[in-house]
Amino acid sequence: KKGKGKKAFPPPRVPGRSPPVPAAAPRLGAGVPSVPRAGAAPLITSWAADGGVSSGGTAAGCPAWVRPSVHPPVHPSVAWASYMTNSPTLIVMIGLPARGKTYVSKKLTRYLNWIGVPTRVFNLGVYRREAVKSYKSYDFFRHDNKEAMEIRKRCALVALQDVKAYLLEECGQIAVFDATNTTRERRDLILNFAKENAFKVFFVESVCDDPEVIAANILEVKVSSPDYPERNRENVMDDFLKRIECYKVTYQPLDPDEYDKDLSFIKVINVGQRFLVNRVQDYIQSKIVYYLMNIHVQPRTIYLCRHGESEYNLVGKIGGDSGLSPRGKQFAQALKKFIEEQEIVDLKVWTSQLKRTIQTAESLGVTYEQWKILNEIDAGVCEEMTYAEIEAKYPDEFALRDQEKYLYRYPGGESYQDLVQRLEPVIMELERQGNVLVICHQAVMRCLLAYFLDKSADELPYLRCPLHTILKLTPVAYGCKVETINLNVEAVNTHRDKPSLNSVSPGAEFWLLVQAVTKHLPSLNTTKVRQ
Structure with missing residues (x-):
């Protein structure tokens, strides 16, 4: 119930304890990161067993799930990453151009941030492009172009220094180095860099020999690249294919049998037709492998909508298991007509196990699946109450939720953070599937939408998901296209805007004061203060 809003999703929460609040994770596309500053403070903050913060120095207030304490101190030249369970991880992409490395990098980063692991792509x-303002031709990538090779190496070194700054100074947990990294020389340089800084390394090699997939990737992504401002498809295709040939001359794939047998990596072959996994080191690497084995690039559409208006919606009650109102039933019929008009091939329909989503799906006249994990957020003692009733009966709880909606957990219920963890299997299945219609609830829809649109923990609880409206999600190259479809059936408005900063309820003033104090005193045990 505590914590200040942050840009990255917080880590999983230990039941019965208030969660640590991580530092903000920069968003993708925020520009080139800064070079690390000199004299950074040592990272020795750790979280006490009772949920508070132990005494000791800090660096940007990193909690222990980001950086473990080291006792005794280890000399920088020693690779203690081999035995530090929670060392930062550097994911290194490998592969020829147009093999989907950037697609995988961005998608993986979006997933990791969503589950609460601060991650950034480099x-x-x-x-x-910052170093060389104007791209001339594929000649820049020839292995015998010594001047260009030197520029490319310097760029790689600058990028790695920014990786170091992010992981050691900005409380990042995972950095994704998105580059070709096709030579052993370059990969050895990265491994030495990681060893010096005690980072774990996990390689992701994308191998593709399907000319149709390569051509489609070039046309879909590279034509709009800043390298080709003229956007001439034929010229782009010709130049880029020659660029690929330049890389092929020196390309050394990972060798799982000899040279690279001791490295941790996954080879993704022909966009997921086959996989080769080698020496997975830890939990987070196993999560990465599992995720990469579930995604695909086939065209598909995901439809998200809430159930029809319910009887509890009409009276402003949250939770419960009420049936549809007359207008809710009207929406169900309108949804049936819409789905029929779309003529969607092999559409799967998923609902929760609550009456209002089931009644909405029943009207479609198609087979549907019920998922318990799609049930609405559990409001605990506040179930079947209106917000006015909650404010009157539990004023402090009401105020606390307004101040930190993502982390706040209803007494005996769930938080949005809990809900994200619960919905992770749904995301995995959505990534595996083709066309799917998910009929769900407001909080659930917000969590799913935040994943596909790469929204932060601050934004997630306030995403607009109105009743009787369909959101059509179409995955594209580096993101997701969203279309809003209103079926013109009136319904109540259940959205609550984010409260302004000056609308703090008196009942929350003390706890907000504690938050302000602990922000400047990271060694204070906030759990004990609250008690």
Whole structure:
């Protein structure tokens, strides 16, 4: 119930304890990160067993789930990452151009941030374009172009220094180095860099020999690249294919049998047709492998909508298991007509196990699946109450939720953070599937939408998901296209805007004061203060 809003999703929460609040994770596309400053403070903050913060020095207030304490101190030249369970991880992409490395990098980063692991992509192409303002032709990538090779190496070193700054000074947990990294020399340089800074390394190699997939990738992504402002499809295709040939001359794939047998990596072959996994080190690497084995690039559409208006919606009650109102039933019929008109191939329909979503799906006249994990957020003691009743009976709880809606957990219920953890299997299945219609609830829909649109923990609880409206999500190259479809059936408005900063309820003033104090005193045990 505590914590200040942050830009990255917080870590999973230990039942019965207030969660640590991580530092903000920068958003993708925020530009080239800064070079690390000199004299950074040592990272020795740790969280006490009772949920508070132990005494000791800090660096940007990093909690222990981001950086473990080291006793005794380890010399920088020693690779203690081999035995530090929670060392930061550097994910290194490998592969020829147009093999989907940036697609995987951005998608993986979006997923990791959504589950609460602060992650950022470092795309070497961005650094190269900063160093070389105008791209001339594929000649820049020839292995015998010594001047260009030196520029590319310097760009890689600058990017790695920014990786270091992010992981050691900005409380990042995972950095994704998005580059070709096709030579052993370059990969050895990265491994030495990681060893010096005690980072774990996990390689992701994308291998593709399907000419149709490569051509489609070039046309879909590279035509709009800043390298080709003229956007001439034929010229882009010709130049880019020659660029690929330049890389092929020196390309050394990962060798799982000899040279690279001791490395941790996954080879993704022909966009997920086959996988080769080698020496997975820890839990987070296993999560990465599992995620990469579930995603695909086939065209599909995901439809998200809430149930029809319910009887409890009419009276402003939250939770419960009420049936549809007359207008809710009207929406169900309108939804049936819409789905029939779309003529969607092999559409799967998923609902929760609550009456209002089931009644909405029943009207479609199609087979549907019920998922318990799609049930609405559990409001605990506040179930079947209106917000006015909650404010009157539990004024402090009401105020606390307004101040930190993502982390706040209803007494005996759930928080949005809990809900994200609960919905992770749904995300995995949505990534595996083709066309799917998910009939769910407001909080659930917000969590799913935040994943696909890469929204932060601050934004998630306030995403607009109105009744009787369909959101059509179409995955595209580096994101997701969203279309809003209103079926013109009136319904009550259940959205509550984010409260303004000056609308703090008196009942929450003390706890907000504690938050302000602990922000400047990271060694204070906030759990004990609250008690």
